[in-house]
Amino acid sequence: MSTSPAHPGSPRSPAGSESDAAVRLVALTHAYPDFFGRRRRITLRGIDLEVAPGTVLGLAGPNGSGKSTLLRVLCGLEPHRTGSLFVLGGHPLDRAVRSAIGWLPEDSPFPPELTARATLDLAGALQGLRGKELAREVDRLLSLVGLAERARSRLGGYSRGMLRRFGLAQAWIARPKLLLLDEPTAGLDAQGFEVLDAVLAEARSNGTTVVLASHLLTDLLGQCDELCVLLDGRIAERGAPRAIVGAGTLLDVYRRHARAAGGAGSSA
């Protein structure tokens, strides 16, 4: 059952929320249902997480650990099963909260018939931007992600890397207070990495909270203030990225936790 309160005010000033955190999850669980609505696969098992405003949090974990599901729960695309969920002081389905969330999905599900400019126009309008403000923001973002010259090309003709860059632009339109990025560097070339750096730099200067899921150690070490390792739907470890990874790799981290879990299991 949800324990999220009605959102009392603007998500940009979440006064009245239970904490000042941009994201607060308490014992949150999630399961994908089957056709009849029964639990089929548990993906998140009792997540407790608090993210301070302005933090860039990295989510790491092997495939199937629940990173994408957690991001989808945070942006309101997936309902949680039990526990509490506070995003920007409200629930992600509250309209005021939705207008303050930017979301880059793992795939790039943008209308292939539309040009980059038309799609950004649509995304901005859906986020509440209008008129000259919208036109200015669209121009600025197209330049920021290096797609100004292809602005009138249809997205159906874009390469995967271009679509990821476009995805960053549509997520960052209207400068949201919470930016959720699912595998932002998948398919990006060197220029694309620079685009991600530029978007994240703007986000930091804007005070935006960023939650970024990635398999790439370079993303997580270079961009994130904190790292959260998810294993089998649980938070296995959280802290400074360098402190968690050390001189090893993400695979070393996963193996260490797997061994610890195995040892705990055998000692029990």
Next chain:
Amino acid sequence: MSWSARLLLLALRRAASPIARVVIALVLALARWREEARALELARLVAASAPEPAAAAREALWTLTALFLVPYCVVRAARTFSRWRAGELDFLAPRAAPRVGLAGATFLGHAAATVLVALLVALACEAGRARTPSWADAGTVALPRTGWITGAAPFRALLPEDASIAGARIELELVLGTGAGPATEVVLRARRAGRGDWSSEARRRVGTRDVVEVELPPGTGAVELELALVEPAARVLLPADVARVWKPATDARGASLALAAELVLLAVAASAVAFLLGAFLSPSIASAGVLALWLVPGILGVDGAWLPGHGLFDALACAGRARVPAGPAASACAVAGALALASIAAVAAGPAAGRRTR
């Protein structure tokens, strides 16, 4: 431009996909050369009543349009949600815009494309045609129930005053009974009630199933009708117990507008159901479900004047006789509107809404 207008245009653009544009262009090209079409010449030679070429072309073009447009709209609407499910909802849903707006603008864009195509077909069908006077369908009048009408016992009825418009025509549909050969001659007469002589009369040889119509006499007041058979052994039946009233119309081109309205109503109502079913079922099963649902009233024998599209076949036949159909019934318009609103609300509140907890 607002987000809802942008979404509407996106849906409109999708509905007018390249294959749809090619088919529409072919249909419109057919309309341009309608008068010269061999098939129409053949129809004129074969048909006993020698239909007007313009009317035959109109009927053929709109039949073709109906055969293409309705299934196309249904399949397109049924595919909307599968596209959303495949990922597009990830782009659209986590935004400030309300979900009912997303569903509503998308459906309205789809409906707008349907209206646009119907208007284009109407324009192509009627462009270059001269205005010609015709008769417009003004509804039906109930007749007293009767059994077989024989030569010995003519059928008489009194039309109420409000249906007895001077200059209008009354049409009866007849079915020929056995006993008088393959055809028989009938006489339909009309006069104002209380007047001595029959002031208008029409004779027709009726074979199997046919119609006979007579012009209503000038003046006011109720009208008496008499249907008599010339041969004493003949017998006919009125299968519907109603008479159809035709009013003078200034322009036969109005038929295309009435047909466009019938077609749009059917396509929009069926699309609304497909839009909803497509949110839960695969597009193909949803489309088949729509077809099945439209057959239910017919199978149950329910009088379906309220069912959008119920009057389409009648309207096509009407246009083929160079007459102007009545257009959709108000109840059918209400049902189509209700279906559209219910579908939008259900899709917005259900699959597209997201839920706080499961």
